[in-house]
Amino acid sequence: MSATTEHDVTHEGGHHDTPEQRDRKELSALVLFIAGDAIFLILEILAWFYLRALDTQNGWRFSEATPANPATSGSNNPHTILHEVAKAAPGWTILIAALSLIAGLAVWWAEGNARKGAAHAPILGVSLIIALAAVGFQIYQFQVLPFTTVDGTYASMFEFFMGSVLAHLVLVVVVLLGVWNRARKGMYAQVWYQIRLARVWTLWVAISGILLAMTAIFFA
Amino acid sequence: MTTTAEHRLEDTVLGSTAGRFYRHQNFGTGLAGGIGLGFLLWLLGEYTVNNNPNFGTDMVVALTMLGWVIGFNLGIGTFNAVLHWILGHDQTKEDELYAAGVGQGKSRYWKYCTDHKVVGTQYLILVFVLFFIGGTLAMMIRTQLLTPNSTFLSPQTYNAIVSIHGMTMIIATIIMVSGPFANFIMPIMIGAKDMAFPRLNAMSIWVVVSAVPPLMATFFVGGVNAGWTTYAPLSTQDGPAMVCFAFTIITFVASVTVAGINTLITVLTMRAPGMTFSRMPVFVWASVIGGALGLYAMPAFLLDMTMMVVDHTTGTSFFVAAQGGSGWLWENVFWIMGHPEVYVILIPPVGALMEVLSTFSRKPVFAYKMIIGAMIGIAGLSIMVWAHHMFTTGWAPDLAGPFMLTTELISIPTGIVFLCAIGTMWRGSNWVRLPMYFGFLFVWNFIIGGVTGIYLSDVPADDYFHGNMFVTAHFHYTLLGGAMIAGTAGLCYWFPKVTGRMLDEKTGRWAFWTIAIGFQITYLSQFYEGFKGMPRRVANYDPIFAPENLISSIGAYILMAGWIVLLYAIVSSWRSGPIAPANPWSAKSLEWQTLTPVPLENFLEDVTVVNDPYGYGQSAELQVHAVFGSTGAAHHGEGH
Numbered sequence: 001m002s003a004t005t006e007h008d009v010t011h012e013g014g015h016h017d018t019p020e021q022r023d024r025k026e027l028s029a030l031v032l033f034i035a036g037d038a039i040f041l042i043l044e045i046l047a048w049f050y051l052r053a054l055d056t057q058n059g060w061r062f063s064e065a066t067p068a069n070p071a072t073s074g075s076n077n078p079h080t081i082l083h084e085v086a087k088a089a090p091g092w093t094i095l096i097a098a099l100s101l102i103a104g105l106a107v108w109w110a111e112g113n114a115r116k117g118a119a120h121a122p123i124l125g126v127s128l129i130i131a132l133a134a135v136g137f138q139i140y141q142f143q144v145l146p147f148t149t150v151d152g153t154y155a156s157m158f159e160f161f162m163g164s165v166l167a168h169l170v171l172v173v174v175v176l177l178g179v180w181n182r183a184r185k186g187m188y189a190q191v192w193y194q195i196r197l198a199r200v201w202t203l204w205v206a207i208s209g210i211l212l213a214m215t216a217i218f219f220a
Numbered sequence: 221m222t223t224t225a226e227h228r229l230e231d232t233v234l235g236s237t238a239g240r241f242y243r244h245q246n247f248g249t250g251l252a253g254g255i256g257l258g259f260l261l262w263l264l265g266e267y268t269v270n271n272n273p274n275f276g277t278d279m280v281v282a283l284t285m286l287g288w289v290i291g292f293n294l295g296i297g298t299f300n301a302v303l304h305w306i307l308g309h310d311q312t313k314e315d316e317l318y319a320a321g322v323g324q325g326k327s328r329y330w331k332y333c334t335d336h337k338v339v340g341t342q343y344l345i346l347v348f349v350l351f352f353i354g355g356t357l358a359m360m361i362r363t364q365l366l367t368p369n370s371t372f373l374s375p376q377t378y379n380a381i382v383s384i385h386g387m388t389m390i391i392a393t394i395i396m397v398s399g400p401f402a403n404f405i406m407p408i409m410i411g412a413k414d415m416a417f418p419r420l421n422a423m424s425i426w427v428v429v430s431a432v433p434p435l436m437a438t439f440f441v442g443g444v445n446a447g448w449t450t451y452a453p454l455s456t457q458d459g460p461a462m463v464c465f466a467f468t469i470i471t472f473v474a475s476v477t478v479a480g481i482n483t484l485i486t487v488l489t490m491r492a493p494g495m496t497f498s499r500m501p502v503f504v505w506a507s508v509i510g511g512a513l514g515l516y517a518m519p520a521f522l523l524d525m526t527m528m529v530v531d532h533t534t535g536t537s538f539f540v541a542a543q544g545g546s547g548w549l550w551e552n553v554f555w556i557m558g559h560p561e562v563y564v565i566l567i568p569p570v571g572a573l574m575e576v577l578s579t580f581s582r583k584p585v586f587a588y589k590m591i592i593g594a595m596i597g598i599a600g601l602s603i604m605v606w607a608h609h610m611f612t613t614g615w616a617p618d619l620a621g622p623f624m625l626t627t628e629l630i631s632i633p634t635g636i637v638f639l640c641a642i643g644t645m646w647r648g649s650n651w652v653r654l655p656m657y658f659g660f661l662f663v664w665n666f667i668i669g670g671v672t673g674i675y676l677s678d679v680p681a682d683d684y685f686h687g688n689m690f691v692t693a694h695f696h697y698t699l700l701g702g703a704m705i706a707g708t709a710g711l712c713y714w715f716p717k718v719t720g721r722m723l724d725e726k727t728g729r730w731a732f733w734t735i736a737i738g739f740q741i742t743y744l745s746q747f748y749e750g751f752k753g754m755p756r757r758v759a760n761y762d763p764i765f766a767p768e769n770l771i772s773s774i775g776a777y778i779l780m781a782g783w784i785v786l787l788y789a790i791v792s793s794w795r796s797g798p799i800a801p802a803n804p805w806s807a808k809s810l811e812w813q814t815l816t817p818v819p820l821e822n823f824l825e826d827v828t829v830v831n832d833p834y835g836y837g838q839s840a841e842l843q844v845h846a847v848f849g850s851t852g853a854a855h856h857g858e859g860h
Contacts, residue, residue, distance in 0.1 A: 012334070012419060015418075015821065025416050025417070028488060028489065029417065029482075032480075032485070032515060033481060036516075036518065039515075039519040040520075040522060040523055043519065043556070044523060047527075047549060050552075051544065054544075054546050055544065056541050056544050056545065057543070057544055059537065059542075059544020060544050149530070149534040149536045152537060152544045153537055153538065154544070156536035156543075159536065160530065160536065163530075177306055178305050178308075181308050182305075182308045
């Protein structure tokens with residue numbers, strides 16, 4: 001972290017804090033927030049396995065469907081989810097997870113550049129675009145899924161995962177929008193800890209998205 | 221420290237543009253924003269999704285509640301700083317001072333104010349409001365149960381009132397100490413100038429305020445009939461009121477999460493020099509443990525309620541057995557939250573109580589490290605006991621034994637805390653002032669609440685007691701008789717510091733005896749009802765239970781009268797009580813060593829902690845908790 005100047009001192013609540021103090025506080029807070037979010041993630045995945053194991057009323061997924069003999073199509077019936085779901089969904093799921101990971105890595109790259117005093121705003125702009133693309137694809141995935149929320153617990157959990165990823169990605173976009181805009185204005189020329197926070201959050205969202213994607217793909 | 225007695229931060233004269241948008245925002249603009257956006261989204265819902273025959277009404281209600289919560293917080297200023305940050309316009313120091321309430325007098329209590337003392341006071345008022353609502357609903361319940369086959373309330377109205385009474389009280393008890401005192405008192409106790417994140421702190425109070433109207437709105441959209449636990453499938457069959465209920469919880473979880481993180485980071489990063497972990501007051505430890513436990517428990521609440529909302533609004537089937545869901549999923553996730561949440565409620569008030577007992581017994585806290593260890597032990601075990609709430613549901617009978625064991629184990633650290641409370645008072649120079657009265661009452665109530673809890677951990681006994689009034693009496697003994705009474709002890713103790721006035725003890729003692737007697741009558745009767753087998757959550761009952769119910773209802777009226785008398789003592793003392801000296805109890809912890817009213821930055825000089833805050837009866841050197849300024853004066857407060 002670079003030397004503190006009077007200009008850099010922040011005053012939340014009217015009190016003096018150096019950027020180093022704010023960095024320490026905010027990173028610690030973010031770690032705690034991620035810890036809470038991780039508990040949410042673990043419970044989400046447990047709910048997936050719990051409902052899958054119960055398979056109440058054969059409502060998880062039509063278990064007799066095979067690629068050669070897919071179940072009949074149609075909604076509003078938990079027994080008619082297409083077998084192709086398991087094949088169709090991973091493409092989008094993997095793409096979205098990959099995009100969020102690339103966005104996180106781009107922020108990491110930008111952070112490294114900011115530390116060296118090199119250009120970082122354009123990289124943050126790219127990461128923002130990638131995150132926006134991930135949001136767009138996630139919304140699009142809702143449209144192209146061959147089932148809806150009313151098609152049993154498999155469909156419910158799958159779409160809940162998608163909603164969870166979408167909510168996290170929206171937060172990534174908000175954070176990256178702010179960080180990119182501030183970088184564009186040269187506000188991270190000396191103090192870049194907020195880019196680090198953005199990197200930690202974006203990478204966490206990527207990791208949690210990958211875990212959800214792996215659950216959905218390998219344990220359908 | 222940057223301020224001196226001659227130049228206090230709160231004396232800064234601000235320019236006419238300081239605060240920018242904050243200048244135009246207050247509770248009124250919050251209401252306007254909430255109602256406005258709520259109405260807009262209601263209109264949008266009416267014209268877009270209301271034609272869905274299955275979920276239309278629930279979707280419209282969800283959109284309306286979403287509009288209310290976002291609009292209220294936009295209106296009051298919760299998102300100002302975030303929006304400024306995104307736009308790259310940082311708040312100036314003048315803006316921050318304005319947000320901290322400088323130059324605004326009492327109007328700052330109606331605004332998004334970042335001063336932790338204002339936030340603590342706002343929490344205190346909210347807690348009073350919630351207890352008043354919850355208490356009034358309780359009186360309606362007891363009036364219905366005054367006689368068998370009463371027609372005072374319809375069964376559906378009764379169910380709705382039971383549900384909202386429960387959840388209002390749960391919310392109130394979760395924040396009753398961690399809101400007012402972990403905000404107002406705890407930062408001063410560790411020698412900090414403020415909480416780590418003043419803006420998040422202000423956010424936590426106004427977000428929880430915005431959670432209350434959706435809870436009350438449930439009465440206007442059919443009522444929640446499933447009880448405060450809102451078990452599926454009852455809750456999935458409920459109407460749109462369940463959506464309002466879930467929105468309350470989701471909003472509340474957001475508030476508790478940021479408040480918990482703020483508490484933890486404040487203690488981890490903002491302690492005064494010398495304030496080592498082993499010198500921290502027990503209340504600070506209790507706030508940290510309660511905050512951490514909340515951080516563990518609340519995500520489960522969020523998951524359950526989010527799934528419930530989407531079950532209602534989009535037709536998912538997490539809890540609908542006909543489509544592959546399971547009520548057991550709801551119950552498991554709910555109690556993964558629910559049992560730790562009991563200790564999120566209990567641990568902070570117990571921490572407050574230990575401060576009271578030590579100060580008024582003029583003795584160090586007995587077995588300080590044991591208490592801390594026991595509280596951590598309670599927190600750790602509390603995450604492993606949730607299924608004891610499900611012994612009678614048929615879920616995983618093979619696990620009944622292990623969960624019975626973990627539940628019984630938790631009585632060990634709980635017993636240690638109890639014994640430490642007794643040990644602190646034992647052979648002390650007891651100074652029996654009003655806070656100490658409530659301390660004694662806690663000890664009495666909590667032993668009954670604790671011991672009856674061990675009955676319920678036992679599977680065969682639980683089979684009989686679980687669905688009856690025994691459970692009702694048990695959890696009221698622990699949460700009301702234990703946590704709330706301990707919280708009241710804390711309120712009476714810190715009242716002079718928070719309000720700058722002395723509490724009217726004469727009226728307070730009348731209130732105490734009324735509460736103490738009313739409480740025993742109310743809930744001992746309910747234990748008896750439980751032994752006789754009276755089911756809980758019923759609007760009507762067999763006449764064989766009539767005598768106990770009559771006595772219980774009379775006790776409840778006495779109890780409520782006691783709380784009203786205490787509320788009168790609080791309000792009248794706050795308005796016109798004698799001015800409080802800085803340290804009326806001659807206590808040693810840091811909050812009593814600073815001025816009353818407390819300055820914006822809490823202390824006028826640097827604080828260095830040199831001993832623990834419980835040096836009563838020790839050598840002169842050990843009696844000094846902290847020294848101030850460059851001179852190292854031992855005491856800074858007035859009025860010893």
